[in-house]
Amino acid sequence: MDKIIAVFIDGIIYSSWLFTAAIGLTLIYGVMKILNLTHGSFYALGAYMAASLTGALLAKGMEPMLSYAVLFGSALFVALVLAPLIERGILKFMYSKDEVVIMLITYALFLILEDAIKLIWGVSPYFIAEPYGLLGSIEFGDLIYPTYNLFLIFIALISGLGLAWTLMKTRVGKLLLTVIHDPEVSRSLGINVNKFYLITFTFGSLLAAVGGAFTAPTVSVVPAMGVEIIVLSFAVIVIGGMGSLPGAAVGACIVGLVRSISIHYAPQLELFVIYLVMAMVLAFRPRGLFSTAEARKI
Amino acid sequence: MNHENGGESYMAINTKIAAAVAAGFLVAAPLAQAQDAPVKIGVVTFLSGPAAGPFGVPSRNAAELTIEMLNNGKVPAPYQQKGLGGAKIEMTLIDEAGSSTVQVTEFRNLVQRAGVDVVVGYISSGNCLAIAPVAEELKKLTVFFDCGTPRIFEDNSYKYVFRTAAHATSDSVGAALYAKAVKPNAKKFGGINQNYAWGQDSWGDFSAAMQLLVPGSSVTTSQMPKLFAGQYGAEISALLTSGSDVIHSSFWDGDLEAFILQAGPRGLFKKSAVILTTGETAMFKLAKQIPDGTIIGARGPYGVFAPDNELNRWYRKEFEDRYSVPPNYASYQMTQAILGVKAAWEKAQAANGGKRPDIDQVIAAFENSTFPSPAGDIRMPLGKGHQAVTESVYGMTKVVNGQMTVTNVKRFPADQVNPPEGVKSTDWIKGGMKK
Numbered sequence: 257m258d259k260i261i262a263v264f265i266d267g268i269i270y271s272s273w274l275f276t277a278a279i280g281l282t283l284i285y286g287v288m289k290i291l292n293l294t295h296g297s298f299y300a301l302g303a304y305m306a307a308s309l310t311g312a313l314l315a316k317g318m319e320p321m322l323s324y325a326v327l328f329g330s331a332l333f334v335a336l337v338l339a340p341l342i343e344r345g346i347l348k349f350m351y352s353k354d355e356v357v358i359m360l361i362t363y364a365l366f367l368i369l370e371d372a373i374k375l376i377w378g379v380s381p382y383f384i385a386e387p388y389g390l391l392g393s394i395e396f397g398d399l400i401y402p403t404y405n406l407f408l409i410f411i412a413l414i415s416g417l418g419l420a421w422t423l424m425k426t427r428v429g430k431l432l433l434t435v436i437h438d439p440e441v442s443r444s445l446g447i448n449v450n451k452f453y454l455i456t457f458t459f460g461s462l463l464a465a466v467g468g469a470f471t472a473p474t475v476s477v478v479p480a481m482g483v484e485i486i487v488l489s490f491a492v493i494v495i496g497g498m499g500s501l502p503g504a505a506v507g508a509c510i511v512g513l514v515r516s517i518s519i520h521y522a523p524q525l526e527l528f529v530i531y532l533v534m535a536m537v538l539a540f541r542p543r544g545l546f547s548t549a550e551a552r553k554i
Numbered sequence: 555m556n557h558e559n560g561g562e563s564y565m566a567i568n569t570k571i572a573a574a575v576a577a578g579f580l581v582a583a584p585l586a587q588a589q590d591a592p593v594k595i596g597v598v599t600f601l602s603g604p605a606a607g608p609f610g611v612p613s614r615n616a617a618e619l620t621i622e623m624l625n626n627g628k629v630p631a632p633y634q635q636k637g638l639g640g641a642k643i644e645m646t647l648i649d650e651a652g653s654s655t656v657q658v659t660e661f662r663n664l665v666q667r668a669g670v671d672v673v674v675g676y677i678s679s680g681n682c683l684a685i686a687p688v689a690e691e692l693k694k695l696t697v698f699f700d701c702g703t704p705r706i707f708e709d710n711s712y713k714y715v716f717r718t719a720a721h722a723t724s725d726s727v728g729a730a731l732y733a734k735a736v737k738p739n740a741k742k743f744g745g746i747n748q749n750y751a752w753g754q755d756s757w758g759d760f761s762a763a764m765q766l767l768v769p770g771s772s773v774t775t776s777q778m779p780k781l782f783a784g785q786y787g788a789e790i791s792a793l794l795t796s797g798s799d800v801i802h803s804s805f806w807d808g809d810l811e812a813f814i815l816q817a818g819p820r821g822l823f824k825k826s827a828v829i830l831t832t833g834e835t836a837m838f839k840l841a842k843q844i845p846d847g848t849i850i851g852a853r854g855p856y857g858v859f860a861p862d863n864e865l866n867r868w869y870r871k872e873f874e875d876r877y878s879v880p881p882n883y884a885s886y887q888m889t890q891a892i893l894g895v896k897a898a899w900e901k902a903q904a905a906n907g908g909k910r911p912d913i914d915q916v917i918a919a920f921e922n923s924t925f926p927s928p929a930g931d932i933r934m935p936l937g938k939g940h941q942a943v944t945e946s947v948y949g950m951t952k953v954v955n956g957q958m959t960v961t962n963v964k965r966f967p968a969d970q971v972n973p974p975e976g977v978k979s980t981d982w983i984k985g986g987m988k989k
Contacts, residue, residue, distance in 0.1 A: 258795050266788035273785065379606035381808055385843055389819050399794055402819045405787065475784050476811035478604040480651075484784060519788040520795075523777050527749055 258397045263516045265396060269405045271512030272412035273471065278489040278504050279415055280463030286499030287436050287456040289355055293362040294342060295464045295489065296482030297369035298334065302465030303472040303481060304373055305330035307382035310472075314386055323387045331469040335462035343457040348450065366482070374479055382477040404473065411470055415463055416505055423501070432456070436499070491530055495537045497544030506545060591910075592644040593637065595621070595895070596664040598657070598675025599699075599888070601649040604782050604808035608835045609677050609884040613700065614647065615877050616885035617674070620892045621645050623872065629893075630868050632926065638896055639903040641910065646670055650677060654684035661685050665694045671913075672697065674891045677884070679703035679722075679751035686715045695913055695920075699891035700884055702804075702853070703751040704759075704979045707937025714913075716920055718894040718932060719887045720854050720944040722752060723979035724971040725804070725831045726759035727987065728946025731966050732849060733800045734767045736950070737827050740799035741771045744826075746789055746813070747804050749778040755979075756804035756831065762983040764800075774798045782809060790817050798826045806832040811840060818843050829948070834858060835882045837951060841958035848951045850960065855929045856883035858960050859947040866928040890927040894934075894942075897925035933968065936975055943968040 277299055284292045306327045313326055342365060350358050391403035423429035435442045435452045443449050467485070475481070492511055496503025511530050518529040525532075537545060597617045600610030621643045623629050627636040637643050646668050648660050657676075664670050673689070673696045676682045682701035689696035689712070696715050698706070702722035706715070733740060743764055747753030761773055774796035777789040790813075793801055801822070805813050814836060822828060823845040830836075833850030834857045844850075852859050857880065860866050869889060873881040881889075898920035902911035905919065921939030924931050934942050945968050949960030969989055973982030982988075 262788075262791040262795055266791050269787050270785065374602055379602055379611055381604075381607040381811055381839070383811065383815065383840065383843075385815055385840075388815065393819060399791060400819070400821045474812070474816055476604070476607075476808035476815065478607060478808040480603045480782070481784065481808075484782060516788045519777065520792050523775065523789075523792065526778065527780050 258399060259520055261396050262399055263513070263520050265399070265401065266519070267509075267513035267516035268409060269401075269512075270515060271508040272409040273467070274488055274492050274511055275412045275505055275508035276408070276415055276470070277464060277467040277485050278492040278508060279419065279501070280460035280467075281486075281489045282493040282496070282499055282501065282504040283419065283463070284457060284460035285493065286501075287432060288347075288351075288453055290347070290362065291355065291359040291490075292457075292460070293359065293366045293486060294369065295461070296486035297366050297373075298339070298461040298464035298482075299468035299471075299485045300373060300480075300482035301334045301338065301369065302331040302468030303475075303477045304377050304382065304468075305334050305465075306469035307384050307472040307477040308377065310384045310387070311382065314384070320386055320390055323384070323390070327387065327469045327472070328466065331462060331465035334465045335458055339458040339461035340454060343454050347457065348453075351453075366486075370480065370482070379479055382472075384473050386473070388473040408470060411466065415466070416501070420501055488530070491534050494544055495534050497541075497546035497548075500544065500546035503544055503546030590641060592642040593672070593899070594644045594646060594668065594670040595892070596646045596648060596668065596670035596673040596675070597888075598648045598650050598660070598664075598673065600651055600677055601647070603651040605677060605806070606651070608807050608811070608839075608882070609700070610650065612835075612879075612882050613677070613884040613888040616873070616881060616888040617645060617647075617892065619872060619876060620889045624892070624896065630864050633865075633893060633896055635900065638899040639910065648675070650675065650681060654678075654680050657681045658684055658688050661688055661696075662692070665692045671695070672895055674699055674888070674895065676701050679755070682706055682717075683751060686710065686712055689714050693913070695895075695916060697891045697895055700853075700887045701752070703755050705751065705755065707941045708978045711938060712940060713917060716894070716934070716940045717937070718891040718934070718942045720942055720946070720968070720972065721936075721979075722756045722804070723759045723973065723983075724943065724946045724968065725851060725853050726756050726802075727763045727971040727983070728948060728966045729802060729829045729831055729849075729851060730760055730763035730767055731946075731971070732948040732964055733764065733802075733827065733829060735964055736849070736962065737800055740827065741768065742774045742796070742798050743771060743800040743802065744774040744776065744793055744796045744798035745802040746777040746779070746786070746793060747802070748781045748806075748809060750781055752806075753778060753781075753804055757802065759979055759983060760802045760804075762980065763987065766983060766987060779809075782807070784808070784812050786813050786816050790820050790822055793817075794820065794822055794825060801826045801828045802831070803829065804831045806835065811836055814840050814843050818845060823848055832883070833951075835884065837958050837960075838880070841953060844951050844958070846950070846952050849948055850951055851946070851948045852883040853887070854883065854944040855947050855965070856886035857881065859949065859963065859965075860886065860928055861930045863926075863928070863930065865926060869928040886927075886929055890929060890932060893927050894920070894923075894925050894932065898923060936972065938975075943972045946971040 281295045309330050310323045310326045388404050393400050393402050439449050492507040496507030514533050518526045599613045600606045625637050676698050677700045679701045682698050698717040704721040704723045745757045747757040829849040831851045834852035898916050902915040902919035924933045932942050946966045949963035952961045973979050
């Protein structure tokens with residue numbers, strides 16, 4: 257019984273982590289049609305900023321409970337400073353180019369930011385273990401989970417539901433849906449599409465940075481940590497359907513649960529199972545589970 | 555006097571002599587230069603990526619320190635002669651990050667473009683497996699300083715490749731011997747290892763050795779996450795629910811640190827005896843997170859397990875003075891490899907009448923050699939004299955007055971944890987680990 261409980265809880269925790277990281281990627285693709293590889297950089301930058309800043313402030317005697325606010329503040333700082341700079345300074349001039357060219361530009365930016373991280377923080381690992389253990393732990397049978405893991409589920413829920421609510425219930429969200437549907441018509445209706453691109457890129461990058469910042473207390477923050485997350489995030493949004501918010505949620509849950517089942521019952525398949533699921537989904541739904549039929553412009 | 559006799563004029567003979575002397579100078583000048591020319595050593599280690607912090611940077615620091623001290627003649631006996639046999643050492647540093655394909659390209663660049671005389675490097679077992687045949691093809695003396703897979707010399711025979719650190723079998727067998735010694739009633743054991751050559755070989759040897767040493771024991775679970783996965787929540791749950799008495803992990807780099815950070819708060823270290831075969835690299839950085847009683851190794855007699863000898867006292871002092879941290883096992887292994895090259899080079903030079911040796915002479919001197927290092931005397935008896943063996947050492951962590959220490963240290967002699975020459979590790983373990 258412990259094992260079944262563990263499969264479910266581990267799957268949900270991993271799904272939450274994946275969803276927080278992937279939701280920004282799918283948002284940016286949905287609105288801007290950019291396969292944004294700098295997403296991994298924002299994840300890593302969020303983690304580095306959070307680990308170094310929180311570590312420094314804790315060393316100076318900061319109240320430990322404030323570290324959660326510092327984690328979020330670090331992510332906010334990274335996204336608000338860097339994302340507008342990249343969108344306004346580089347991507348804005350590339351929107352007329354082919355999607356593949358823009359993807360290559362984001363790949364180049366990813367490589368530059370990877371080296372920038374090494375220049376700023378060096379290659380030695382950063383640790384901030386305090387926030388991970390601060391909230392105590394919860395027992396499920398014989399299994400102990402730090403409450404922080406449940407906090408990560410809460411962050412994923414807030415991110416997903418908040419974004420869904422914004423899109424469905426607010427004026428800004430409805431305007432954004434219009435931009436997603438057709439940027440040209442949106443422009444003709446007087447919507448400032450470029451402004452929405454800026455907001456979307458910044459908010460999507462913020463979600464990646466939040467994912468990195470709140471992962472930092474559970475890992476060793478090291479160079480290249482953005483590489484792994486970008487691969488997994490792509491798997492999630494490809495399974496769910498690129499640009500689909502519910503698709504990202506379902507994709508993350510599928511990946512998380514399938515991986516967890518594999519680890520508990522057939523660990524030798526773990527490496528392979530995520531990509532097996534992705535291949536099977538694409539075999540039957542080439543545009544992902546939540547893709548919708550698109551009108552072709554003639 | 556008739557200088558025209560014999561049909562050859564005096565002038566003509568003089569001209570020939572002069573030409574011969576000039577030609578002699580032309581030939582001799584480069585030879586004289588070659589005798590004193592610097593020895594170029596290519597050093598390859600992780601300068602970026604998750605392995606840079608715990609392994610790459612400490613080993614790079616060790617290489618820089620050791621080469622500088624050798625060039626200044628400040629290393630204790632028997633390494634007091636400057637450089638390599640008096641020739642200055644020049645270091646070219648290369649990042650090991652990237653795929654094995656990238657590393658093969660970098661190796662070719664080092665040899666064919668930078669023109670290095672010796673390559674010392676490689677932490678990743680995958681990279682060592684890829685580089686060894688290329689080193690052989692290019693006929694370049696290459697010394698692996700850290701990578702662990704036993705397959706390098708057990709599956710192939712190389713003339714130009716050496717490894718001055720013991721391979722993974724001694725770590726795994728040592729871990730099994732330690733587990734049996736401190737947990738004599740343990741019957742169930744599990745593992746979490748990275749899914750590539752190092753992790754697979756380490757787990758294979760450990761599980762086989764445990765089943766041999768503890769009759770009736772069984773494997774509960776073998777977790778094999780991918781390298782640099784970073785998230786181990788589900789794997790830790792699987793280990794927690796497995797009922798393992800002993801858990802083996804050969805995790806290294808950021809993966810080891812992430813595993814400790816995630817497994818500690820979940821009580822894994824209290825529920826099972828956890829063996830971290832490379833735990834020494836994290837013991838100071840994560841002193842607060844590693845619970846007392848965790849079994850750690852250093853892949854040999856390195857770091858806190860190093861013997862008290864003059865070379866070690868010199869090494870620790872110089873390293874700590876310069877970098878403000880103690881050298882970890884990756885540092886020790888890098889210095890050991892460079893000292894191994896120096897010992898072989900100077901032995902070959904002495905046998906060559908004091909002249910700069912050629913590469914075949916250095917190889918002949920290196921094979922089956924024994925040379926002193928901060929970790930004690932290093933023997934090269936395996937792999938037809940190309941593979942080192944060392945004793946295997948394990949201990950348990952204990953924080954004393956806020957400082958991380960090791961207790962209950964046990965040392966297993968090299969012959970107890972390594973197969974005899976010519977026998978594959980897996981066959982040796984299955985055959986009862988006979989000496």
